[in-house]
Structures are given as structure tokens and as C-alpha cells.
Amino acid sequence: MSVEKICTKKTKFSFLKKILIRWFFGVILVVTSLIILAPVLLRSYGDLILTKMFFQTWSRYYPWIDLSKPDLFRLNAANVYEQTEANVTVGMWYILPSTVKIDQNLPTLADHLKQYVNSNDLPIIMYLHGQDGTRATHYRSNHYRVMSSFGNHIIALDYRGYGDSVGVPSVHGVVHDVLHVFNVIRKVCPENPIVIWGHSMGTGVSLWTMNNIFQNHTKVKKPVGLVLEAPFYNTIEGLVSYPLTRVLKINPYFMQAALDALTTAKLDFPNNELISFLPLPIVIIHSEDDAIIPYHHAHLIENYVKTHRDKNLPPIRLITVPRAARCGHNHIYSYSKFQEIVSDLSFLKRLPVS
Numbered sequence: 001m002s003v004e005k006i007c008t009k010k011t012k013f014s015f016l017k018k019i020l021i022r023w024f025f026g027v028i029l030v031v032t033s034l035i036i037l038a039p040v041l042l043r044s045y046g047d048l049i050l051t052k053m054f055f056q057t058w059s060r061y062y063p064w065i066d067l068s069k070p071d072l073f074r075l076n077a078a079n080v081y082e083q084t085e086a087n088v089t090v091g092m093w094y095i096l097p098s099t100v101k102i103d104q105n106l107p108t109l110a111d112h113l114k115q116y117v118n119s120n121d122l123p124i125i126m127y128l129h130g131q132d133g134t135r136a137t138h139y140r141s142n143h144y145r146v147m148s149s150f151g152n153h154i155i156a157l158d159y160r161g162y163g164d165s166v167g168v169p170s171v172h173g174v175v176h177d178v179l180h181v182f183n184v185i186r187k188v189c190p191e192n193p194i195v196i197w198g199h200s201m202g203t204g205v206s207l208w209t210m211n212n213i214f215q216n217h218t219k220v221k222k223p224v225g226l227v228l229e230a231p232f233y234n235t236i237e238g239l240v241s242y243p244l245t246r247v248l249k250i251n252p253y254f255m256q257a258a259l260d261a262l263t264t265a266k267l268d269f270p271n272n273e274l275i276s277f278l279p280l281p282i283v284i285i286h287s288e289d290d291a292i293i294p295y296h297h298a299h300l301i302e303n304y305v306k307t308h309r310d311k312n313l314p315p316i317r318l319i320t321v322p323r324a325a326r327c328g329h330n331h332i333y334s335y336s337k338f339q340e341i342v343s344d345l346s347f348l349k350r351l352p353v354s
């Protein structure tokens with residue numbers, strides 16, 4: 001090999017090394033600036049930043065995915081829309097067992113319910129998803145596929161601002177959307193057992209929704225059960241253990257700025273109190289290896305409930321998914337005992353698929 005060739009090789013290598021070193025220091029610079037500036041940014045734009053971080057309608061949403069075609073996600077489902085308020089329209093899927101033939105020409109949720117709910121004791125599950133993505137996000141589609149294979153009817157909506165749903169999310173707004181859909185179901189199916197299944201942020205939405213139903217919807221039949229998958233204790237605890245917070249709180253000024261911003265952002269989810277208070281059976285399912293909402297939230301809830309829930313109310317049950325199952329925050333449907341758990345929920349007793 002000539003001396004010349006060795007030299008060009010060397011230059012190429014050092015060029016690559018330079019880029020990598022620059023990139024490395026670039027990342028360090030960005031992270032450090034973020035850690036230093038976070039409290040200042042929170043003091044000025046805390047309301048906006050926390051709302052955007054809480055309702056991550058922008059994250060993991062791929063606008064080129066056609067949400068109107070659930071069959072693209074290997075689901076036997078109808079896609080429909082409901083206007084829940086002036087200027088607010090929410091998209092949803094009504095997922096059915098594969099044995100049910102869907103008539104895609106039916107225009108509304110009510111039409112579909114009239115068509116497929118042919119018995120008063122068939123449970124209907126409302127699925128309330130977490131803070132990012134859409135009703136289609138792969139692990140949610142997997143969850144519906146597994147649940148519907150047990151014979152369940154599931155209605156999964158995208159709150160306002162998510163996916164192809166129109167509007168701007170807020171705590172009051174997303175709860176309003178869920179209540180609207182609940183009322184549509186109740187109108188067509190006044191007797192059917194309704195179960196709400198919330199995941200992650202959706203556990204907070206579920207609890208506010210239930211609270212409203214139990215206090216304000218006095219004339220309708222109440223839901224029979226609530227499943228909270230990977231719930232958070234309350235907004236403050238959720239914020240404290242959130243992965244990004246764990247980095248940013250290196251800065252001693254961060255936590256107080258974040259907590260102050262939280263108060264103005266109106267992101268109030270007192271899950272622990274609502275769990276203690278709601279008069280229906282509640283099942284909590286949490287993975288030991290949850291990295292987003294760590295497992296200790298389940299224990300915090302358990303301890304709070306022990307001292308605050310009236311002994312005469314229906315019981316709360318905590319189901320722990322072991323670390324070894326490696327289900328994390330999003331994949332509890334893949335747990336080997338998932339079917340056993342679901343068929344054991346008395347309020348989810350499935351009817352034989354006809």
C-alpha cells in the first residue's frame with residue numbers, strides 16, 4: 001500500500017471521528033441547556049409546555065395513516081365519528097369479534113350498536129387510551145385484537161385533538177368527549193353492562209368520567225366496572241416520576257417551577273381520591289417493569305385506598321404483572337396470563353361467541 005493511500009484513509013477516518021465528536025458534544029450541549037433553562041421556560045410558558053407534554057397529540061401520530069380503515073390494522077371494526085360539541089368531532093372504532101359481520105355502510109355509532117348488540121347482558125368496553133399516538137397505535141390495536149378474540153365488544157375513541165379528532169384537548173374537554181360517547185351507548189343499550197378500561201393517562205380520564213357519571217347521570221344505569229391499566233397516583237406523583245422529569249430535576253430549581261406550572265395548567269387528576277370514592281369494583285393492573293409510570297404508584301394507591309375507602313364499597317383489586325413477563329408500560333395484553341385475568345373479571349364475563 002502506498003503512503004498516499006494510507007493518508008487518505010486516515011483523513012476519512014478522522015473526518016468521521018470529528019463528526020461523531022461534534023454530534024456527541026452537540027447532544028450534551030442541548031441536554032445541559034435544557035436542564036439549565038427548564039425552570040426559566042416553565043416560569044414563562046409553564047401552562048403551555050405542561051399541557052403539550054401532557055396531551056402529546058403531536059407525538060407518535062403519523063398523518064398518512066388512514067384511521068378510517070381499521071382493517072389496515074387487522075381489526076374487525078367499524079370507524080365512526082361523533083360531534084361532541086360545536087367544533088369538536090371525535091373519531092372512534094367499534095371493534096368486534098371476528099365472527100361478527102360488519103356493515104361498513106352504517107353511518108353512526110348508534111346504528112352499529114343497534115345492529116350488533118343483540119342481548120341485554122353483553123358487556124361493552126369503552127377503551128380510553130394514554131397520552132400519545134392515536135386509537136391505532138400498534139400496542140393499542142394489539143390490545144383490542146386480543147380483547148375482541150375473547151368475545152368482547154370494544155369502543156375506542158380518540159379524544160379531541162388526537163388522530164383525526166377535531167378540537168383542542170383539555171381535562172374537561174376529553175372527559176366531555178367520553179361522556180358523550182357513553183351517552184350514545186346508553187341510549188341504544190340502556191341495560192348492557194358497560195366497563196371502562198383506561199390505560200395510563202386514560203386512567204385519569206376514566207376516573208373523572210366515572211365521577212361525573214355517578215354524580216350527574218342519576219337516571220341511567222351505571223357502569224359495572226373499571227379497569228385501570230398502569231394508573232398514576234395523581235398528577236403530581238405522575239410528574240415526579242416521569243422519565244424526562246428524572247433527568248431535568250438534576251436542576252434544583254426545576255421541581256418547584258414544574259409544580260407551580262402544574263397548578264396553573266389545570267391538569268388535575270386526583271386519581272387516588274377518586275379510586276377511594278367511586279362505588280364500583282375497580283381492578284388495577286400494573287407491570288413491575290413499567291418505566292413510564294413506575295410500579296410504586298400501584299403501592300401508593302393501595303396504601304391510600306386502605307385507609308380512605310369505605311369498607312362497604314365494592315373491593316379494589318391489584319393485579320401485578322411480574323417483571324419477568326417484560327410487559328412494561330404498554331404491552332400487558334401480551335402477558336401469558338392475560339386471558340385468565342380478563343375472564344376472571346366478573347364484570348367482563350363474556351358470552352359465548354355466536
Ligand SMILES: *[C@@H]1O[C@H](CO)[C@@H](O)[C@H](O)[C@H]1NC(C)=O
Nearest residue numbers: 084085086087088166167168
Ligand atoms: C367554532 O369555530 C368557529 C370558526 O373557527 C368560531 O368562530 C366559533 O367561535 C367556534 N365555536 C365554538 C363554540 O368554539
Ligand SMILES: *[C@@H]1O[C@H](CO)[C@@H](O)[C@H](O)[C@H]1NC(C)=O
Nearest residue numbers: 208211212213214215216217
Ligand atoms: C355535574 O354537572 C355540573 C353541571 O354541568 C358540573 O358543573 C359538575 O362539575 C358535574 N359534576 C361532576 C362530578 O363532574
